[in-house]
Structures are given as C-alpha cells and as structure tokens.
Amino acid sequence: KAGVTQTPRYLIKTRGQQVTLSCSPISGHRSVSWYQQTPGQGLQFLFEYFSETQRNKGNFPGRFSGRQFSNSRSEMNVSTLELGDSALYLCASSLPTGVDSEQYFGPGTRLTVT
Amino acid sequence: ELKVEQNPLFLSMQEGKNYTIYCNYSTTSDRLYWYRQDPGKSLESLFVLLSNGAVKQEGRLMASLDTKARLSTLHITAAVHDLSATYFCAVDHTASKLTFGTGTRLQVTL
Numbered sequence: 178k179a180g181v182t183q184t185p186r187y188l189i190k191t192r193g194q195q196v197t198l199s200c201s202p203i204s205g206h207r208s209v210s211w212y213q214q215t216p217g218q219g220l221q222f223l224f225e226y227f228s229e230t231q232r233n234k235g236n237f238p239g240r241f242s243g244r245q246f247s248n249s250r251s252e253m254n255v256s257t258l259e260l261g262d263s264a265l266y267l268c269a270s271s272l273p274t275g276v277d278s279e280q281y282f283g284p285g286t287r288l289t290v291t
Numbered sequence: 292e293l294k295v296e297q298n299p300l301f302l303s304m305q306e307g308k309n310y311t312i313y314c315n316y317s318t319t320s321d322r323l324y325w326y327r328q329d330p331g332k333s334l335e336s337l338f339v340l341l342s343n344g345a346v347k348q349e350g351r352l353m354a355s356l357d358t359k360a361r362l363s364t365l366h367i368t369a370a371v372h373d374l375s376a377t378y379f380c381a382v383d384h385t386a387s388k389l390t391f392g393t394g395t396r397l398q399v400t401l
Contacts (some may be wrong), residue, residue, distance in 0.1 A: 208387045210387045210388065210389070212389075212391075219393055219394065220379065220381075220389075220391035220394075221391075222389060225387045225388055227387070232387070233385060233387065233388045235388075267333060267334065269387075269389075271387055278383075278387065279324070279336065279339050280324075280387065280389060281336070282326075282333045282334040282335075282336075283333060284332070284333045285332075285333045
C-alpha cells in the first residue's frame, strides 16, 4: 500500500511570492490534515479537509489556504510569502473517524523563503 | 485551548541506561500518539494509545496512558545509539487535529 506522497519535496521562494504544495493521501483515506513545523513554534495544525470540505482550521492567517479534490488529493497555498513561512510542511491522511483514524504522515515539503 | 507539555526537552543518555519521557496534556482526551522524527525527516508513528491504562511496547520502547492524570509516558529501556531522534507526543482532541508536544531530543552516547 503506497504511503502519503507530497510534492515538491523542496522549494525555494522569494518573499511576496505564492506557493502551492500538493499531498496525495493513502488510497481509501478521505481525510487530509496539514501541519507546519518550525524550530521556534514546533508542529502546528493548519487545517483538515474531508470530502472536499474544510472541517478544522488552526490559528494561521488567511494567507494560508487549502482545498481538497474529489479524489481526496489536497493542496495548500500560501500567498504573499514571508520569511517566517520557511518551514517543513507535513500532510497526513487518515480514515475519517473511528478506531483506526490514526494519521499517517507524508515525507514533507521543505519550504525556504528568501 | 489544549496544551501538551513534554519533558525533558533534551535528554542525553548513555547506552544501556533507562529513562522516561513525560507528556502532560490539559484537557480530556482518550487518544494519544507517540511519534519519532529523525533529522530532516517526517514523523514515524510509534504508538497509538486509545484508552485509560493502555500500555504498548515495541522493542526497547514502552508507552502508557493515564487519562485521569492526563499523562503519558514513553519509557526507554537499555538505550542504544539507534534510538537517537526527537520524540513527540500528540493528543487528538477533535477528528484529525493533533496538538503536539514540544518534542524531546534524545541523544544516546556510546
């Protein structure tokens, strides 16, 4: 069974630009969550999508947005990049509810903003 | 707001020694996870603890959960160098939204 995949794995952008990151969940998983990891703030929840709807949202500015497609693949977008957006962005997929709703993490996208 | 605290933040231990990492959380939850992260890598799931009194063991690692005390522990027995990594606990308080602890960087020295 293929795991969670994320593309691209590495990205370098300039302040003010925008970026789109992609996440393909494990087959059969319909929930996708996104997390940001930085040395200063640690791992923080961004948002979660299920059946193309955002169900949960973390405490991030509106520059951070996401969406989910009918095949459960998800994208997140960050507009007007700031230096502080440099981070490892992780997505995780899971079955929506129930005992086996453990989240499985992808390899991450490392974003560097210069 | 759910808060998850881990201690210690950094742990240097010799091979062969035992130690425990603690994870406290502030609101009721019956689902707690432990993850391992190697430098520059993603999160690897170690344990899923689903109920009060749950205990799980894998190799030299054992995790337990006390939901009444809102405490989970990750015990390391006879540490080896390969266990060097950062360990995170995470609490699942709504569907698919994890709140992570600060992480414990474990360094096992020869």
